[in-house]
Amino acid sequence: HKRRSSLIPFCLQFFGYGENRAYQEKICKKRVSFLFMLPSLFILYIILLPFLSFLNSLFFLPILLYFIIIILTSINLSIRNKNILSLLFLPFVFLFLHLSYGLGLIYGLIKRKKY
Numbered sequence: 001h002k003r004r005s006s007l008i009p010f011c012l013q014f015f016g017y018g019e020n021r022a023y024q025e026k027i028c029k030k031r032v033s034f035l036f037m038l039p040s041l042f043i044l045y046i047i048l049l050p051f052l053s054f055l056n057s058l059f060f061l062p063i064l065l066y067f068i069i070i071i072l073t074s075i076n077l078s079i080r081n082k083n084i085l086s087l088l089f090l091p092f093v094f095l096f097l098h099l100s101y102g103l104g105l106i107y108g109l110i111k112r113k114k115y
């Protein structure tokens with residue numbers, strides 16, 4: 001585990017975590033658990049949202065709930081760590097973490113790797 005000091009290395013780190021999770025599941029011949037698939041499903045949802053929103057505006061509820069959760073979590077962490085300025089960037093960190101991991105998992109599931 002190594003902390004990253006900027007956003008791009010942080011995103012690449014979590015992309016790698018997702019990619020390696022997929023490889024691990026392939027090697028063990030197991031299905032990826034639902035919890036680990038959530039970021040990838042979130043990406044699929046974001047891609048489909050413009051089309052789904054034409055069908056029904058209720059399709060915006062999951063993304064609204066997601067943003068409420070990450071904002072509340074960011075507020076909690078900012079208060080707990082006594083660093084209110086972190087509230088400005090934590091929601092983006094959570095968003096990029098989930099997107100990077102999800103893309104890495106999708107990439108790892110699609111890509112063939114020699115073992």
